[in-house]
Amino acid sequence: MSASAASAAGPRIVSMNVCSDQLVLSLADPDQILGLSRFSRDAWQSWAAEKARNFPRLSGGAEDVLLLKPDLVVVSLFDKRATRDLLKVNGLHLVEFTVPRTLDEVRDQIRAMGDVVQHPDRAQAEIARLDAAIARARAVASAHHYRVLPLERRGFVSGDNSLINSLLAATGLTNAAGELGLGTGGFASLEAIVKLRPDFILVSEAGDRAVDEGRAFLLHPALERFYPEARRIVLPERLTVCGGVMLADALDRLTEELQRVTR
Known part of the structure; x- marks a missing residue:
């Protein structure tokens, strides 16, 4: 395909990161997408896992990307530097995205990806959503x-430099992690969490089964006593692990959960 033809049809794109996968899937035309990351079909990490099954899954290395000869390769700064450098040495054009920590940064990334795939109108529609x-x-x-404590496996708490914090603040909720003195985040003891007494804890899954010790922390009898189902807000990790268009769904889920726990 000539450069002029590629421009007319929109660039042909490879995404090498599960977060950029979801932006590309949301904003690009299907025939622009040559391949997605090796985690693109992982429903635990990706909001768009089912849609990703329609596209080739890459190995994570440079070789299969080079064979596809895309116009653009979308990567994260967390992807292997050696792989990124090899792609650059071979003349491929890389577009690098960072991990957003605020809703303003999310909007910027949606807008930037809209420009990359040459569909800025779709990006604006997603920002409006x-x-x-x-x-x-x-x-x-x-x-x-309400004071809400975002609580993850093994007692990790998301602090003030997290996307979850920005999401809570935008809706008028307070991240109780600040009262633990953890700043950007860290591990909190069971005793500290119980003593803090937030109105709700925010977790990534419901249920009463522990598949490992990390999950078992959230099902400790003391936490279940003070934070039964009626005091747990559940936001699946696939809706919050990446900053992107899926945050609209995350916020609607948060609204539904707040309505449930405050009836």
């Missing part, structure tokens, strides 16, 4: 000033 979801969540949450 995100903003509408924020407004819906704020309408439910902001009047109550």
Whole structure:
């Protein structure tokens, strides 16, 4: 394909990271997508896992990308530097995305990817969808000033430099992690969490089964006593692990969860 033809049809793209996969899948035409990351079909990590099954899955190395000869390769700064350097040495054009920590950075990335795939109108529509979801969540949450503790496996707490923190703040909820003195985040003891007494804990899954010790922390009898199902807000990890268009769905899920636990 000539450069002029590629420009007319939109660039042919390879994505090497599960977060960029989801942006590409949301904003590009199907025939622009030559391949996605090796984790693209992992439903635990990707909101768009089912849609990703329609496209080739890459190995994570440079060889299969070079064979595809894409116009653009979308990567994360967390992807292997050696792989990125090899692709550059072979003349491929890389577009690098970082991991967003705020909703403003999410908007910037959606907008940037819209420019990359040459569909800025779709990006603007997704940003509008995100903003509408924020407004819906704020309408439910902001009047109550709830203190919410984002709690992960083994007692890890997301602090003030996290996407979850930005999401909570935008809807009028308070991240109780700040009261633990953890700053950007860290591990909290069971005793500290119980003593903190947030209104709710935010977890990535419901249920009463522990498949390993990390999950078992969240099902400790003390936490289950003070934070039964009615005091747990559940946001699946696939909706929050990456900053992108899926955050609109995350916020709508947050709205539904707040309505459930505050009935």
